[in-house]
Amino acid sequence: MEYIKSPMNYIGNKYRIIGQIQRWFPKRIHTMVDLFCGGGDVAVNTAAEHIIANDINYHVIDIFKAFRERGLQETLYYIDETIRARSLSKENKEAYLEFRDYYNTSGNALDLYVLMCYSFNYQFRFNAAHEYNNPFGAGRSCFSDVMRENLIRMFDRLDAIEFESSDFTMLDLSGLGPGDFVYADPPYLLTCGSYNDGKRGFKGWSSSDDVRLFALLDQMNRQGVKFALSNVSHHKGKRHQALIDWKSDGGYHMHRINFNYDNCNYQANNKKNVTREVLITNY
Numbered sequence: 001m002e003y004i005k006s007p008m009n010y011i012g013n014k015y016r017i018i019g020q021i022q023r024w025f026p027k028r029i030h031t032m033v034d035l036f037c038g039g040g041d042v043a044v045n046t047a048a049e050h051i052i053a054n055d056i057n058y059h060v061i062d063i064f065k066a067f068r069e070r071g072l073q074e075t076l077y078y079i080d081e082t083i084r085a086r087s088l089s090k091e092n093k094e095a096y097l098e099f100r101d102y103y104n105t106s107g108n109a110l111d112l113y114v115l116m117c118y119s120f121n122y123q124f125r126f127n128a129a130h131e132y133n134n135p136f137g138a139g140r141s142c143f144s145d146v147m148r149e150n151l152i153r154m155f156d157r158l159d160a161i162e163f164e165s166s167d168f169t170m171l172d173l174s175g176l177g178p179g180d181f182v183y184a185d186p187p188y189l190l191t192c193g194s195y196n197d198g199k200r201g202f203k204g205w206s207s208s209d210d211v212r213l214f215a216l217l218d219q220m221n222r223q224g225v226k227f228a229l230s231n232v233s234h235h236k237g238k239r240h241q242a243l244i245d246w247k248s249d250g251g252y253h254m255h256r257i258n259f260n261y262d263n264c265n266y267q268a269n270n271k272k273n274v275t276r277e278v279l280i281t282n283y
């Protein structure tokens with residue numbers, strides 16, 4: 001099956017392993033809730049009657065909403081015109097920095113998307129004042145033909161998704177029941193992405209957040225809702241004991257996911273450094 005890649009290149013996105021994790025997803029889903037949707041790679045590739053995609057990072061959610069409000073043609077026109085008018089390119093650092101200053105006063109969501117396309121590693125990094133502060137992606141980042149194609153392909157799926165932006169505990173999931181499905185891809189306690197360094201104006205991720213999430217998933221289990229949780233159980237010699245204990249206490253199932261296909265031989269020889277990606281399900 002061919003999957004749609006989000007045009008965000010979101011850090012920690014599940015695009016590379018979507019087939020492996022979806023193998024464990026329920027075959028028929030009424031309502032699917034993607035609690036930590038990030039760039040949306042999982043939500044846009046999941047078939048369900050109703051999809052809710054949530055992320056605390058409202059900057060990203062606002063971009064999805066802006067895409068939908070403007071429609072495909074107007075969005076592409078806006079992006080192309082902005083790139084032209086601002087002389088953005090892989091080489092023009094000055095234009096990038098000027099545009100970044102402009103965005104930090106205008107706050108326009110589509111401007112943020114364009115800015116991100118020219119930034120270092122396409123990251124959504126904000127300082128405590130919620131100013132975008134990611135450096136220039138010199139020589140590498142741009143709104144490429146591939147990103148344009150990904151954007152176009154994703155557009156068809158956006159109408160089917162309801163976007164929310166809040167802490168995962170603030171969503172009202174009390175109406176979910178058998179036939180519904182919650183997917184959770186939180187920041188991983190043992191690794192670190194730039195969205196969980198606590199510096200972007202959003203609080204970082206700590207073991208107490210894991211505990212809150214485990215409690216919510218236990219609650220889903222009591223409601224008869226199926227869930228799948230992505231995480232890492234081992235990383236650089238560390239073991240996520242709380243995760244493993246929670247999984248055992250709940251009688252849940254842990255499936256191994258091969259994230260680093262390219263490095264498998266290397267990893268086998270360096271057991272101490274192994275990062276073990278897992279998917280925990282209650283079914």
Ligand SMILES: C[S@@+](CC[C@H](N)C(=O)[O-])C[C@H]1O[C@@H](n2cnc3c(N)ncnc32)[C@H](O)[C@@H]1O
Binds near residue numbers: 010041167186188
């Ligand atoms: C691993 S990323 C999700 C990536 C996503 N599955 C994808 O494929 O692009 C984790 C996400 O959790 C979000 N997040 C962090 N704390 C959160 C919270 N308390 N409530 C909801 N979302 C949160 C971050 O903003 C980040 O986008």
